[in-house]
Amino acid sequence: MPQQIRRWIAILMGAALVVPLLAACGGQPAAQPQGGEPQGTITASGAFALYPMMVKWGEEYQKLHPGVQFDISAGGAGKGMTDALGGQVDMGMVSREIKPEEEKQGAYWVSVVKDAVFPAVNEKNPVLNELLSQGVSREQFIDIFITGKIKTWGEVAGRPEIADAIHVYTRSDAAGAPETWAKYLGNKKQEDLLGIGVFGDPGIAEAVAKDPLGIGYNNLGYAFDAASGKPVTGLVVLPVDANDSGQAETDEVLDTKAKAMQAVASGKYPSPPARALNLVTKGKPSGLAQDFIVWAMTDGQKFVDSAGYIPLTPDLLNEGLQKVK
Amino acid sequence: MDRDTSLRPPPDRTMLTRGTTDRLAGRFFWLIALLPIALILVIIVTLGWRARSILDVKPLGELLTGEVWKPTSGQFGFAPFIVGTVWVTLTTMIIAVPVCVLCALYLSEYAGPRLRGAMKPLLDILAAIPSVIYGVWGLLAIVPVVQSGIAPALKQLLGFIPLFNSKNPTGFSVFSAGLVLAIMVTPVIVAVTYEVLQTVPHGLREASLAMGATRWQTITHVVLPKALPGVIAAIVLGFSRAFGETIAVMMVVGNVPQMPRSIFDAAYPLPALIANNYGEMMSIPLYDAALMGAALILLLVVLGFNLLAVLALRQAARRAL
Numbered sequence: 044m045p046q047q048i049r050r051w052i053a054i055l056m057g058a059a060l061v062v063p064l065l066a067a068c069g070g071q072p073a074a075q076p077q078g079g080e081p082q083g084t085i086t087a088s089g090a091f092a093l094y095p096m097m098v099k100w101g102e103e104y105q106k107l108h109p110g111v112q113f114d115i116s117a118g119g120a121g122k123g124m125t126d127a128l129g130g131q132v133d134m135g136m137v138s139r140e141i142k143p144e145e146e147k148q149g150a151y152w153v154s155v156v157k158d159a160v161f162p163a164v165n166e167k168n169p170v171l172n173e174l175l176s177q178g179v180s181r182e183q184f185i186d187i188f189i190t191g192k193i194k195t196w197g198e199v200a201g202r203p204e205i206a207d208a209i210h211v212y213t214r215s216d217a218a219g220a221p222e223t224w225a226k227y228l229g230n231k232k233q234e235d236l237l238g239i240g241v242f243g244d245p246g247i248a249e250a251v252a253k254d255p256l257g258i259g260y261n262n263l264g265y266a267f268d269a270a271s272g273k274p275v276t277g278l279v280v281l282p283v284d285a286n287d288s289g290q291a292e293t294d295e296v297l298d299t300k301a302k303a304m305q306a307v308a309s310g311k312y313p314s315p316p317a318r319a320l321n322l323v324t325k326g327k328p329s330g331l332a333q334d335f336i337v338w339a340m341t342d343g344q345k346f347v348d349s350a351g352y353i354p355l356t357p358d359l360l361n362e363g364l365q366k367v368k
Numbered sequence: 369m370d371r372d373t374s375l376r377p378p379p380d381r382t383m384l385t386r387g388t389t390d391r392l393a394g395r396f397f398w399l400i401a402l403l404p405i406a407l408i409l410v411i412i413v414t415l416g417w418r419a420r421s422i423l424d425v426k427p428l429g430e431l432l433t434g435e436v437w438k439p440t441s442g443q444f445g446f447a448p449f450i451v452g453t454v455w456v457t458l459t460t461m462i463i464a465v466p467v468c469v470l471c472a473l474y475l476s477e478y479a480g481p482r483l484r485g486a487m488k489p490l491l492d493i494l495a496a497i498p499s500v501i502y503g504v505w506g507l508l509a510i511v512p513v514v515q516s517g518i519a520p521a522l523k524q525l526l527g528f529i530p531l532f533n534s535k536n537p538t539g540f541s542v543f544s545a546g547l548v549l550a551i552m553v554t555p556v557i558v559a560v561t562y563e564v565l566q567t568v569p570h571g572l573r574e575a576s577l578a579m580g581a582t583r584w585q586t587i588t589h590v591v592l593p594k595a596l597p598g599v600i601a602a603i604v605l606g607f608s609r610a611f612g613e614t615i616a617v618m619m620v621v622g623n624v625p626q627m628p629r630s631i632f633d634a635a636y637p638l639p640a641l642i643a644n645n646y647g648e649m650m651s652i653p654l655y656d657a658a659l660m661g662a663a664l665i666l667l668l669v670v671l672g673f674n675l676l677a678v679l680a681l682r683q684a685a686r687r688a689l
Contacts (some may be wrong), residue, residue, distance in 0.1 A: 045374065060400075063445025121647025128650045147652050161465070208537045214624035217648030232440045239540045239634055242644065253512065254538065 046164055082110025083331050089123015089136030090219045091244035092158055092262040093320045095269070099137060099350040100343050103132060104335055105283075111331065119243070121217025124150065127323045133271035133332040136322040137155075138219025138262070152321045152329065153363040155339055158263045159307045159317035160220045160227075161297065162281040163274070164247070167255040169207050173200035178284030178291030180328040181313075185228045187211060187258065188236050196256065202332045208220075212250050212259035215240030224260045227315040252277030263307075264351055274298070285313050300351060319355060336367050388512070401451045408671070415664040422657035437625040438647075444658045446665070448625045452635035453611060453666075456621065456629050459546030460610040464482065464553050465603055471554075472561035472602075479585055488562075495555035503619035506548035511620055513546075515539030534632035540622035543631040548616050551607040560605055564598030564684060565591060598684035601677040608673040612666060614639035638666045 088096055101113035120137045125272060127135030128148050141152045162184065168174065179199060186193040197205030213236040214221040221233040228236075230272040241247045244265040252275060253258040261278075268275050280303065282291035294311055297303040305314040328336055340360055347354045355363075422431070426444065427544055434445025515538055526532040553613070568591050578585040592599070622634025623644060642659055649656035 052622075055486060099380065119647045121645070123647070124648050125650045142651050144653055148650060196623075210537050215618065215644045217645050232438075234438050238624075239536075239538050240636075240644070241540075242618060242623075246619075249507075250538075254515075256537070 053113065079110045079300065079336055080110055081331055083133060084112045084114055085134070085331055085335055086114040086132040087123075087136055087322075088116045088126045088132045088136045089323075090120040090138035091117045091265065092120075092138035092219055093136035093156070093322075095264045096156055096320070096347070096350050096352050099346050100335075100339050103343065104338060107338075109142045111335075117243075117253055119214075119216040120219035120222070124323060127357060130325060131237075133324065134336070136301075136324050137321045139222040139318065139321075141321065145323075150323050151326050151327045151366075152323045153336065153340070154276055154319035154321050154355060154359060155336070155363070155364050156305065156320050156347050157317060157355050158320055159312055159353075160224050160260050160262055161266045161303065161304070161316070161361070162224075162258065162260050162283065163251055163278045164258050164281055165251055165253075165255045165264055166277055166279050168196065168279070169205055169255070170200035170202060172274030174281055175203065175279070176291055176293055177201070178282040179209070180287050180289075182230065182282040182287075188213070188238065189228050189231055207256050210254050211236035211258045212241055212246075212247050212254075212257055214247055215242050216229060218244075219320075220244060220260060220262050223315045223318050227313065229337070248275055248278060263300070263303060267303065267351070269300075269351060271339050272300040283312065304348075304351070304353055304358075307325055319359070320352075338363065340364055342365075378384055382465055391445060395675075398635050406431050407469055412664070412667065413458060415667065419657050422661055423646040425654065430548055430659075437659065439652045439655045442654065444640075444654065446631065448627050449636055449638045449662065450640050450665070452621075453639075454649055455542050455631070455635055455638040456545045456612045456637050457607060458616060459542055459631055460553060461557060461603065461607055464550035464557060464606060464610075465642070468554050468557035468602075469551070469599060469604070472558045472565060473587060473592075475562050476565035477583060477591065491551060491555045491558055493553065495559075497615065499552070499615045500619075502552055503561050503616035506544060506616060506620040510544045510547055511539035513539070514541060514544045514632070523597070523632075531630055532632065533632035535580075536590050536622070536633050538622070538634075540620060540634050541632045542628050542635045544651070545621040545635070545637075546619045546631070548620055549574075549610045549613055551610050552613060556609050557606040560602035561595075561599050564595045564602060567598070567685070568594045591667065595684065597680045601680035602678040604673050604680065608670045608677070612639055612670050613642035614643050638662050642666070 072103075085101070095116065097115050097147030098113075101115060102240075105111055105113065105280055114132075117136075120135075120139055123132075123137050124141075125135075126132040128145065128150060137152065138158075141150050146152075148314065162179065164171070164174065177200065183199055185195060187199070188211060193199055194208060196207045196209055197203045200211070214233070217233070219237055225231040225233050225236050232357050238259075239250070241250045244262055246260045247263050251259040258281075266274060266278060266280055274280050280297045282295040282297065284291060284295065292305055294302070294309075297306060297312075303312070307308075307317045322336055324336075326330055327333075338362055342358070344354055354360075397612050420445065431444060433447050434564040435441065436443045436445045437446045437448060479487070510649065519534070519536075519541070522532045523534070533598065570591050572594065573586055576590045577583070581589065617637055618625060618640040621637060621640060622635040623636050623640060625636045625641075626633070642663055645655070645660060649659055
C-alpha cells in the first residue's frame with residue numbers, strides 16, 4: 044500500500060481514538076437563557092406520578108419558547124432524586140417528601156402540584172359490592188398491606204364464608220407512591236409493604252387489572268383513564284373510609300376522576316395518601332431550569348386541572364416561589 | 369500501469385523507519401487490546417471502592433448470611449437475594465440444559481443440511497430479541513399460565529413435596545422466571561454445543577458406525593464423551609448469562625425479599641435488586657454502598673463462571689486435536 048494512504052490511515056485511527064475521549068470529558072453545561080429568548084434543553088426524570096404533568100408543562104412552555112427542548116423520562120421518584128443529585132438531569136420529579144439525608148446532599152425542592160395515591164381492586168372482585176358500600180378503613184389496609192393479618196376477601200367485607208385469598212401487589216421500584224401509601228399506613232416505609240413487587244405504576248395497574256383477587260395502589264393519573272375519566276379498564280378504586288363510619292359516603296366513592304380530584308381538593312381524601320409533588324434540583328435552580336419552575340408555579344398552574352392534577356393552595360405556592368426566585 | 373511499490377521502501381525513507389513503524393504499530397495495538405481487560409479491572413476496583421463504607425460497618429459474613437433486608441433500619445441481609453438468584457438460575461438450567469443439548473445433538477447428528485440451514489438462523493434470532501421483550505411476553509403469557517394452570521396442577525399432583533407447594537397465589541415466581549430465562553439462554557447453549565459437537569472428528573463417528581453401532585450409541589459412547597468439556601463450557605456460559613439477566617427476570621419473578629422454599633414462591637435475584645433500587649441509592653445511608661457491594665458480588669460470580677467456561681473450552685479444543 045502506498046506510503047501516503049498508510050499515513051492517512053494512521054492519522055484517522057489516532058483521531059478515532061482521541062476524539063471520543065475528548066467528547067466524553069466535556070460535559071453538557073446547563074442551558075442558560077441568553078438574556079432574551081430562553082433556549083436549550085431541560086432534562087427531567089423521576090416519578091411516574093408527575094410525568095404526565097411535566098409532559099404537559101413541557102409542551103406549553105415550548106409553545107411560548109420554541110427554542111427550548113424537553114427530555115423527560117419516568118422511572119420512579121428514587122431515580123429522579125438520584126439523577127438530580129448526580130447531575131444527570133436538571134430536575135428530578137419526586138412524588139414524596141424529601142428526606143434529610145437527601146437535603147444534606149444538596150437536594151433543593153419545591154412543591155408544584157398535588158395528587159394522590161388510590162387503592163384499587165379488580166372489577167371482578169368477589170366482594171366488590173360490599174367493598175363499595177362499606178368502604179375500607181385505614182386499619183384494614185394496614186392489616187392487608189403491612190401486618191398481613193387480613194388474608195381473605197371475606198375478612199375485609201365481613202363475610203367469613205368467602206375464603207378467596209387476597210393477592211397483594213406493591214411496587215418493586217423505589218418510588219413515591221409506595222412511600223406515600225406506606226406513610227398513610229402508620230408511618231411505615233416502602234420496604235414494610237407486603238406483596239408481589241411489580242415495576243412501575245402502569246405495571247401494578249396491569250397486574251391488578253388481570254387478577255380478580257388482586258389489590259394494589261396507583262397514582263391518580265394511572266388509576267383513571269385520562270380520556271374517559273373512568274378507572275382504567277379492569278380496575279375499581281376503593282372508597283377509603285376515612286372517618287371509620289363503616290359506610291362509604293357518596294363523596295368517598297370515587298368512580299370518576301373528577302370525583303377523585305374533588306375529594307383531594309376538598310381535603311376529604313386524607314393527606315397522605317394525597318401529597319404534594321415536588322421538583323428537586325441540586326442546589327437552588329438557576330438559568331433555564333429556574334425560569335421553567337417559576338413559570339410552572341405561576342402561569343403553568345392553569346394547565347393543572349386539565350392535566351388531571353390538583354393545584355396547591357395559593358399560600359403553599361407562594362412559599363415555594365419564594366424558595367426558587 | 370505501475371506495479372505495487374509497497375515491498376520496496378520509498379527512495380526517501382530508510383530501513384530504520386519501516387522497522388520502527390512496525391514495532392510502534394504492534395505496541396499500539398497491544399495497548400488497545402489491553403483496554404477491555406483494564407476496563408474490567410477498573411469496574412471491579414470502582415465497585416469495591418464504593419462498597420467499602422458498608423464493609424466498614426458490617427462484617428462480610430453478616431452481609432452474606434443476613435436474612436432481613438430493611439435498609440431504612442440499617443439491615444442489609446443479602447442472603448435472600450443470593451439464594452433467590454441461585455434458585456432462579458438452577459431452575460433455568462434444569463429446564464434449559466436437557467432441551468438445548470438434545471437440540472444441538474439433533475442439529476449436529478441427525479438434521480439434514482436444509483433443516484440445519486433453517487434452524488440455526490432462527491435460533492440466532494432468539495438471541496437477538498431484546499431482554500425487555502422477553503419480560504413483557506413473560507408477564508403477558510407465562511405468568512397467567514403459571515398462576516391458573518401449572519402451579520395448581522403441580523400442587524395437586526406433587527404437593528406433598530415442599531418444592532412444588534407454595535402459598536404464593538400469583539404466577540410471579542421462580543418458575544416463571546426460570547421458564548423465561550430458559551428461552552433466553554437457549555441460543556447461547558445450543559450454538560456453543562453445536563460448534564463443540566462439530567469439532568469432534570467425523571472419522572470417529574464413521575469408525576463407530578462401521579462397527580455396527582446405532583447413531584444414538586455413537587452419540588452416547590463416542591461423540592458426547594469427546595465433546596463433554598465443551599458441552600460443560602456451553603452450559604456454564606448459559607449459567608452465567610442466566611445469573612446476570614436483569615430486566616426480563618425482574619418483571620416476572622415477584623420481587624419479594626424472602627428465601628424461596630418452592631419453585632412457585634416469589635424471589636428477588638441480585639440483578640433485580642440493583643435495577644429496582646438504584647434509584648433510592650442516594651437517599652438512605654449505606655444503601656449505595658450496599659448496592660455496589662451486591663453488584664460486585666454479581667460481577668465476581670459471573671466473571672468466575674466465564675473464566676471456568678473459557679478454561680473448559682480450551683481443554684476441549686486441546687482434546688479434539
